[in-house]
Amino acid sequence: MTCERCNGLMVREQICDLQGRSSLCVDGYRCLLCGDLVDALILENRRRSIASVEPILFTSPRIPRLVPA
Ligand SMILES: [Zn+2]
Numbered sequence: 001m002t003c004e005r006c007n008g009l010m011v012r013e014q015i016c017d018l019q020g021r022s023s024l025c026v027d028g029y030r031c032l033l034c035g036d037l038v039d040a041l042i043l044e045n046r047r048r049s050i051a052s053v054e055p056i057l058f059t060s061p062r063i064p065r066l067v068p069a
Helices: 039-059
Strands: 008-016 025-031 036-039
Touching: 008 036, 025 039, 036 039
Parallel strands: none
Antiparallel strands: 008 025, 025 036
C-alpha cells in the first residue's frame, strides 16, 4: 500500500485514539515518509463517500431551477 499524499511506503500499524475518551484501537496504515495515518474507518468512509456522492449529484442537483412557476 502506498501513501496518497507522497506515494511513500505505508506500514500496517495499530492506531489508538488517545485524544478521545474512548480507548479505541483500530488497524491502520502509517506512511513512513510523511507520517500520514489512514485507518480502516477512514478507508471505509472514503469508499462510501465516493460511491454515494456521485448518484446524489445526479439525482438532486444543488442549483434550483430558475424557471418561474
Ligand atoms: Zn506519505
